[in-house]
Amino acid sequence: MTSPILITGAGQRIGLALAKHFIAAGQTIIVTYRTRHKAIDELAQQGAICIAADFSDDNAIVEFIAVLKSHTSSLKAIIHNASSWDCEANNPDSAALFDNMMRIHAKTPYLINLASSELLQRYYEQHAAPADIIHLTDYVVDTGSPKHLAYAASKAALDNLTKSFAAKYAPQIKVNAIAPSLIIFNEDDDDAYRAKTLKKSLMGIEPGCREIINSVDLLLNSHYITGRSLPVDGGRHLK
Ligand SMILES: NC(=O)C1=CN([C@@H]2O[C@H](COP(=O)(O)OP(=O)(O)OC[C@H]3O[C@@H](n4cnc5c(N)ncnc54)[C@H](OP(=O)(O)O)[C@@H]3O)[C@@H](O)[C@H]2O)C=CC1
Ligand SMILES: Nc1nc2c(c(=O)[nH]1)N=C([C@H](O)[C@@H](O)CO)CN2
Numbered sequence: 001m002t003s004p005i006l007i008t009g010a011g012q013r014i015g016l017a018l019a020k021h022f023i024a025a026g027q028t029i030i031v032t033y034r035t036r037h038k039a040i041d042e043l044a045q046q047g048a049i050c051i052a053a054d055f056s057d058d059n060a061i062v063e064f065i066a067v068l069k070s071h072t073s074s075l076k077a078i079i080h081n082a083s084s085w086d087c088e089a090n091n092p093d094s095a096a097l098f099d100n101m102m103r104i105h106a107k108t109p110y111l112i113n114l115a116s117s118e119l120l121q122r123y124y125e126q127h128a129a130p131a132d133i134i135h136l137t138d139y140v141v142d143t144g145s146p147k148h149l150a151y152a153a154s155k156a157a158l159d160n161l162t163k164s165f166a167a168k169y170a171p172q173i174k175v176n177a178i179a180p181s182l183i184i185f186n187e188d189d190d191d192a193y194r195a196k197t198l199k200k201s202l203m204g205i206e207p208g209c210r211e212i213i214n215s216v217d218l219l220l221n222s223h224y225i226t227g228r229s230l231p232v233d234g235g236r237h238l239k
Contacts, residue, residue, distance in 0.1 A: 003074040003123045003131075003176035004028040004049070006116075009082025011037040013184060014136070018079060018216060019043055030071060032064065032082065055082060055102065055108040065115040074122035077132035079107040080081060080158070087148045098150040105154035106161060109135060113165055117173070124172040131173045132220055134210075135162050139181035139233045159229060166227030174226035178215045181233035184208055196203070201234030 010019040010031035016039050023030050023046050032053040033040045044050045049071050053064040084104050091097035113133055120131035138155040145152040159177055166175040182197050185206055189197075198204050215230050231237070 001030050003076040003126065004030045004072055005077045005079065006030045006032075006068065006075055007079045008032045008055075008112075009034070010043070011040050013173070014209050014212050015079075015081040015182065016043075018081065018213060021213045023048065027076075027131055028179055034082075049202075051142070055104050058103075058107070061103075061108050061111050065112060068116070069119070070114075074126060075116060075119040075131060076123050077134065078116060079134045079136070080111065080122070081136045082108065083150075085148065086151060087193060088150070089147065094150070098153075101150040101154035102157065105151070106157035107169065109158055110161055113161070113175075114131065115153065120169070120173045130171060130223060130226075133165060133169070133173060133175040134216060134219055135159070135175075135177040137162075137177045137179045137229065139179055139236055141179055141229070142237075161225050162229060170226055174219070174222070175183065176219050176225060176227070177229040178212060178219070179229045179231050179233065180212065181236045182206060183212060183232070200239060201236040202238055203234035205234065207232075207234065223236065 005022055007015050007018050007029060009015045009035040016106055019029055019031050030049040030051065031043060032051050034054045040050050051064065051067050053060060055061050075196055082104060086097060086101065088094060088097065122206050123131040135158050137159045140152040141156045141159045162175055162177040169175055180199060212234050219225060
């Protein structure tokens, strides 16, 4: 089996689009899912290894790592996509929100990256090319967010882990982040929110998953970029 790419949270939206992209390119993939969306059944039918994993407690993260290692002895890349865009307004228990945000966005990638170094290094040994870790962060890493404080802080932690792991794992493994602003709306986003959000960037569009797919491919095809964050934000920083 060729070295697979691991995508976390691939049951919907960006993670699912990445999974379909790699399958179409003939790349073997391993995906995690929390909810067994119909799309997961379809990925499995197309040959993806689909692992149920709810990273809402430490034991589940450790258990996932053991299951991952039972499926493969090498990894071409890990894409940390799984995420919860939760906010203080919906969570009266601020302590629990903070812990949940840090666990899914920072602790889960941290523990998986530490446990997967040998799997990634084996890819390097077999292909004389670096393996990859890609963190999906967020534009708000640099600005903070008054409505998603814990979310933004946890994504900032993931951004910092990008730098630490890049220094720790080079040259066998490259570690980078992709920091998107609006990529795709959620179904329940109303017209007023959509109009307000579109105005936040210079480009003023909802770009869709293709922008993340292109960014992931750029990083995977480089043998030199590491420790960096790729902003995919429509020029929002200049508005
Ligand atoms: N969409 C956008 O415009 C933007 C996205 N991003 C980032 O890009 C990435 C993909 O975004 P998007 O596709 O919208 O993500 P989603 O909000 O659709 O979430 C992706 C997946 O993460 C899974 N997930 C959530 N919590 C957990 C958990 N505790 N354990 C395991 N899996 C979990 C969800 O599972 P389930 O299906 O069960 O809910 C979901 O399938 C994320 O990291 C996001 O922060 C950043 C900026 C903008
Ligand atoms: N896990 C998620 N993270 C984020 C989402 C999302 O839907 N799921 N959406 C956004 C917004 O699009 C924001 O970038 C613009 O309002 C941010 N993070």
